[in-house]
Amino acid sequence: MEPKFITVHDTANTNRGADAEAHAAYLKGDSAANAPVSWHFTVDNKKIVQHLPTTESGYHAGDGNGPGNRSSIGVEICENVDGDRAKAEANAAKLIARLKSETGSQVVQHNHWTGKNCPRVIRSRPNGWKDFLKKVESFMGETLTPIMGTPVATIDQAREWLKKKAPDWGLMADLCYSIAPKYGVRADVALAQAVKETGAFRFQGIVKAWQNNFCGLGATGVAATGQELLRGADPNLVSFEQGIHGAIFFDRATGVEAHLQHLYAYATDRPLPLGVVLLDPRFALVKRGAAPYAEHLGAKENPAGTGWAWPGVDYGHSIVRDYLADLVNTKIPEPISDAEKAMQRLLDEEVIFSKHDLKSNVTWEEHCFTLCRLLDRLAKC
Numbered sequence: 001m002e003p004k005f006i007t008v009h010d011t012a013n014t015n016r017g018a019d020a021e022a023h024a025a026y027l028k029g030d031s032a033a034n035a036p037v038s039w040h041f042t043v044d045n046k047k048i049v050q051h052l053p054t055t056e057s058g059y060h061a062g063d064g065n066g067p068g069n070r071s072s073i074g075v076e077i078c079e080n081v082d083g084d085r086a087k088a089e090a091n092a093a094k095l096i097a098r099l100k101s102e103t104g105s106q107v108v109q110h111n112h113w114t115g116k117n118c119p120r121v122i123r124s125r126p127n128g129w130k131d132f133l134k135k136v137e138s139f140m141g142e143t144l145t146p147i148m149g150t151p152v153a154t155i156d157q158a159r160e161w162l163k164k165k166a167p168d169w170g171l172m173a174d175l176c177y178s179i180a181p182k183y184g185v186r187a188d189v190a191l192a193q194a195v196k197e198t199g200a201f202r203f204q205g206i207v208k209a210w211q212n213n214f215c216g217l218g219a220t221g222v223a224a225t226g227q228e229l230l231r232g233a234d235p236n237l238v239s240f241e242q243g244i245h246g247a248i249f250f251d252r253a254t255g256v257e258a259h260l261q262h263l264y265a266y267a268t269d270r271p272l273p274l275g276v277v278l279l280d281p282r283f284a285l286v287k288r289g290a291a292p293y294a295e296h297l298g299a300k301e302n303p304a305g306t307g308w309a310w311p312g313v314d315y316g317h318s319i320v321r322d323y324l325a326d327l328v329n330t331k332i333p334e335p336i337s338d339a340e341k342a343m344q345r346l347l348d349e350e351v352i353f354s355k356h357d358l359k360s361n362v363t364w365e366e367h368c369f370t371l372c373r374l375l376d377r378l379a380k381c
């Protein structure tokens with residue numbers, strides 16, 4: 001199984017002693033096998049017990065071979081009266097935060113799959129589920145990806161990454177890395193998002209390459225009328241045209257900067273840096289500072305329920321997992337030494353016939369043959 005969800009349950013067992021260990025014992029017995037029932041983790045106030053690897057399907061969601069059982073990690077939270085329920089929920093939130101950051105999974109209630117009233121304790125409290133998700137997020141702080149700050153990937157990595165992803169668009173790395181510091185936005189996060197939004201600058205969606213719009217700004221799915229408000233953005237550099245999806249920017253640098261401004265709007269509530277020209281026609285519409293982390297750019301996973309993408313399920317996680325991780329891990333090829341270049345030239349010119357360890361010794365025999373080949377070559381000149 002490749003987990004896509006984490007399903008939260010309550011054990012619905014308030015018996016004294018019905019803790020994580022007791023449920024582990026139950027899962028090993030015949031009644032669990034006969035039910036059948038299985039899940040991945042049980043959490044009480046003292047312990048987290050794992051019953052299944054997260055790569056193996058359990059049978060806990062009540063949807064047979066549906067996505068609940070086949071693609072979700074099951075977490076049961078204990079209700080035993082002799083336990084401490086608040087502590088058990090906090091432990092579960094911590095576990096779920098870790099699972100979420102490891103797998104990029106979405107957290108759902110058992111109720112999501114079958115309508116069952118589970119997790120019943122959490123569901124019975126006003127705002128119970130919302131508060132629980134907030135608790136999960138609070139434990140994710142250190143594993144989230146801040147949008148503001150110094151990029152983790154270097155510009156050389158960015159250039160190298162684009163060579164693979166979009167060979168004709170290498171200069172986007174230079175544009176991104178030269179403009180981003182003005183805003184304090186991480187150039188690597190912005191570039192990862194641009195590559196996602198544009199399909200590696202192939203522009204096969206509704207926004208086209210000539211628009212210099214690298215993040216789908218203003219592309220709502222409805223073509224523009226040409227009467228769209230610019231909301232303070234410079235009309236010499238930004239426009240909308242009838243029948244065209246999304247904003248049009250004067251040149252690539254303008255488009256990159258507008259993208260950075262839009263990210264800045266989400267990542268911080270600070271005013272725009274002094275002296276910059278507003279290029280983002282939607283800057284004023286953003287709930288400022290609502291998404292300081294890339295993972296929160298999708299409204300669905302944003303604790304404030306808002307975000308860049310709507311509903312944006314997995315949107316921010318995908319930027320980090322499918323693009324940024326690759327960028328950050330891009331290897332810069334070792335520079336080729338002069339000696340390696342020299343050997344390659346001799347190979348190309350057929351003065352020697354195979355590659356050798358540059359530090360190995362040459363016998364007089366080899367040396368003589370090589371020199372003779374050179375003499376022959378000279379004689380022909």
Ligand SMILES: [Zn+2]
Pocket residue numbers: 008009010060110118119
């Ligand atoms: Zn359940």
